[in-house]
Amino acid sequence: MATKSKAASKTTTAKAPPEKPVAAAKETCFTIMPFGGWFDDYYESIYCPAIESAGLKPCRPDDLYRPSTIVTDIWSYTQTSKLVLADLSGKNPNVFYELGLAHALAKPAILVAEAIDDVPFDLRALRVLEYNKNQPRWGEILQEKISNAIREVIQAPLQAVLPAFLSVRHDVKPKAVSEQEKMLLEMRREMDLMRREVSRGRMSPDRSPEPSEARERIQRYLSDGMPTRIIVRRLADYNVPRGWVERVIEEMSAQTSLDIDNPSS
Numbered sequence: 001m002a003t004k005s006k007a008a009s010k011t012t013t014a015k016a017p018p019e020k021p022v023a024a025a026k027e028t029c030f031t032i033m034p035f036g037g038w039f040d041d042y043y044e045s046i047y048c049p050a051i052e053s054a055g056l057k058p059c060r061p062d063d064l065y066r067p068s069t070i071v072t073d074i075w076s077y078t079q080t081s082k083l084v085l086a087d088l089s090g091k092n093p094n095v096f097y098e099l100g101l102a103h104a105l106a107k108p109a110i111l112v113a114e115a116i117d118d119v120p121f122d123l124r125a126l127r128v129l130e131y132n133k134n135q136p137r138w139g140e141i142l143q144e145k146i147s148n149a150i151r152e153v154i155q156a157p158l159q160a161v162l163p164a165f166l167s168v169r170h171d172v173k174p175k176a177v178s179e180q181e182k183m184l185l186e187m188r189r190e191m192d193l194m195r196r197e198v199s200r201g202r203m204s205p206d207r208s209p210e211p212s213e214a215r216e217r218i219q220r221y222l223s224d225g226m227p228t229r230i231i232v233r234r235l236a237d238y239n240v241p242r243g244w245v246e247r248v249i250e251e252m253s254a255q256t257s258l259d260i261d262n263p264s265s
Helices: 038-053 070-080 093-104 138-155 179-199 211-223 228-236 242-261
Strands: 028-032 057-059 083-087 109-113 128-130
Touching: 028 038, 028 070, 028 093, 038 057, 038 083, 038 138, 070 093, 083 093, 083 138, 093 109, 109 138, 128 138, 211 228, 211 242, 228 242
Parallel strands: 028 057, 028 083, 083 109, 109 128
Antiparallel strands: none
């Protein structure tokens, strides 16, 4: 009887080729800006290269082609992005709306504008990159500014979030800070804003606003959820009496509570 050779009697198992490591998905930078015209060219030739140079993947809502509403795409991108880059040039209302969603999520934001007047006063405490299209190589200069700003924000993301949108918690969840840390961030933001306004010649400590103007500012600050101590300090920079500011805040807070308790029919 034939016998099987020792080699044939062994059962051999082919080894599977080693699996290739799966590359981690690159984190994104959500760009908020108007669509169409020169803005599309700026996005492709300036913003995208700048974002990629900083190690992130650029994206805009129009990058997705699916049968969902644009607001759904914006919300999704804002939630999942590492940070937000917003071009406020021209005061586009859609851009402000999208930036508001980012602020509600305490998402780090870098602002870009052709003119500082396009940036609302209360947002100038954030990093604002201005560009001048009359300057030679302005696109290259802006591209470098954006890349550097993104790298700095990645290193210290809380510096690019308005303190009003930071929650104070005792766990380790993202965007959670202690009460002391939040207060320090607020103070630093106020100091940065004052320096920028002084350097631009927009703040004049010798000029006090009219009472009606001061009341409008207080109302706006309260609507934004700004703490009383910050409102008092900000108005004090314009020589508005501290006691007067505190009384107005009490009056407006009391009126707001009354309106809530007695809604109009």
